[in-house]
Amino acid sequence: MTQTHENQPHLTQPVDEQSARALSEKGLRLALVDTTDDAAFDEWLHADSRGFLGGRDSAEALTESRELLRDRRTTAVYDDVIPSSASPVGTVNSWVAPLTVPGGATVPAWAISSVTVAPTHRRRGVATALLGSELRVAHALGVPVAILTVSESVIYGRWGFGPATFATEWRVDTKRVRWTGPATVGRLSFTDPADYREDGNAVLDRVMAGRAGEIAMTPYLAERLMGPRKGMPEAEKYRLVRYDSPAGEPEGFVSYLAKDTDDFTKHTIEVNYLAAATDEALTALWRFLLELDLVAQVHVTTRGLDEPLPYLVSDIRGARVTGVEDHLWVRILDVPAALTTRRYEHDGELVLDVADDLGFTGGRYRLTVSGGQATVETTTDDPDVSLTVNALGSVYLGHDAARGLSVAGKVTGDAAALDRLFRTATPPRLSTWF
Template sequence: MTDARQIPVDPASAERLAGQNLTYRLVDTESDADADAFLRADARGFLDGEPEADVVAADREGIKDRRNIGVFEAEAPVGTWPVATINSWVTPLTVPGAEIDMWAISSVTVSGTHRRRGIARALLEGELRAAASAGVPIAGLTASEATIYGRYGFAPAVPVAKLTVDTRRAGWNSPTPAGRLEYVDKDALKTTLAAVHDVERTQRAGQIAGWERRWGRMTGVEPGNSSAAKVRGVRYVDENGDVRGVLVYTLEDIPAVFRSEMRIALLSAVTPDALTALWGFALQHDLVDTVTADLRPIDDPLPWLVRDPRGVEVCVHDHGWLRILDVAAVLEARTYRAPLDLALRVDDGLGFAAGTWRLTIADGRAVVRPSDTAAPDAVLDVATLSALYLGGVSAAQLRSAGRLQASAEVAGLIDDAFRAVQAPVLGIWY
């Protein structure tokens, strides 16, 4: 797998920013001063409080595996806070039937003192050029603001659901699986969560690999979780003694009623029995009136596990954003559910994916070749193709929105071929 840290900064972005007396450079994570300045600027950019020293020290170790870039005032000494930040790494992305390398982008911030100067454009376009130069065929991110990234060819490709359950109304209406539930202490919870997620992420498109700092903070054994003292964990062990699922949660008081809300940080399960057992634990927990869980797949079976599905509120929202860089590589990497033969014209203002392509799918596999046809069957921009890629967004819906120029029949054929067996999901932020 490509090591993003070995890819130099993009010269076009460096030149563009130099014209504003700004320096665009890699952050030296071996320098405590340089790394600390990057992390504190990142926290400021996301409107977080000033991080404590132990949090900075832990995060400093965490970013050593990433390609960290800061934008600085020209000739600023090492240890000066950057006016903008971004980092990236290459991670496996699960797609239907396979995994592909993805250029993951995070920590995108621009100081409030340096807005409207094209810095975000330089950062994002610089990452895309770096990824393409390294031969990574797709980029991805999770977005705190949904209006920024479409201009760079990204699109929400992995919708997820936030579930809010009124446990007294919903009730429970499912059999108890044969395995058992066990509480897990925090140190074991971190390793259990990492192990279960690493299996689960290969089972459904949209997931990426986790990392140690993610699990450590989530489970409260590393600095940075303000609710660390409240974190609890339960695992499901099947009848053969194998751990098949894990639930990380906190309990919060509901004022004046002596009842609680369970907030699920992550539910990771690799079998239907594990998923049922963990949901059953949550919804039947004593003194819990409300259960909330975000970043769940939109086809989560929970409404079918309860007595009254009206007790389960489902709010679907965007989460995983993708941006295709190499059309042939990504389309040929995944599997498909139906045959297809059509010409696609892809528009891409940055040029990476632009062109007309003949897409031929047979026996679940695709062959993609350049085409010189003047009459393609479908015309779309790279963001729309990126939205369609994992099978979690409907071509017919995009056609109705004017994002896909094709007949209704062609849109239906695309849906038949691209639709995943299970809805894609991304269970973490990055």
């Protein structure tokens, strides 16, 4: 595959001078990786995998990763003094992802992934240089928000990110619950990723456009949701079931694998991804999972806070939420651009005083919402609400965070008015990792 940089300024923007200088003072070198140079890219991919405690990828897996990840801005930190200097000691990649916001529009979001620092070089400010560089490059390109999903929730607050969507994990005791949901319609059938790719992508596009917090798919993400990546453990066990409406329209799928237990009648189903563009698809796919023979438990992650499962089964406690976790973190880089892209469910006016330690978008703004549409202007008027840029990120997609942030002292002033304006009836959700 040849790489074209046309209309992809995220690939051509040079490395950030400030971070390059800071690293150079520590004897380290910040560089963009040429993702058409297979050897250099493979070293970067190995370092990324090592950072997350993974193994060395097979040649087949590397080929797939190179194909699917070439279009990301791929940054490395090198320690040129060490013998294995071709292997980065720091990694990050990024791309501009359309992020669905309340009302259904999308805002360009600087999606950051693969943040790793070699354990031999930890806590020397490498991640600080990488994150600073990502945010400054995004800001210089006029991208109004940055987003990431995180391995640990303690890391990213210092760079102005706030948790903006929460994800639920479910364990369903399928020997205990009975389906009490509506009659299910449509057609279910087994397929495989190669045959299903086009329809699956169309389903994913609808799912991602349908909820604030979801991001547009890239080929890499879509491949992961429809089936296992090459070289993943138990790849041969993955199954893909498609749902088509009574009219034959592709509207959903579930990708899953069955795990053995010591009782053959009690397998556990690990759901890789459940995609449902309509309620009919959602109910049909849930019912399929809950009624599988030789299965005792269904385990699903990254569902929304409003997953309707308890209303679809005979015994609510047989379908337990076993985890609720912060999932998508949002960092606002341009308050007016971010706030005017989303829609609001109530009209109103607020003067917001936003504190941004990194200096990207702090200031005082009058937000006026009329007919659900916002205008934002800078003002010197007294604020109604003072908050950190992290807190603004946390309420931006409609999540129910204003009251908690007010109790914690991270929002001061009229938190109820902030809540009324920003919160949405349907909670935001991100159903994938990136």
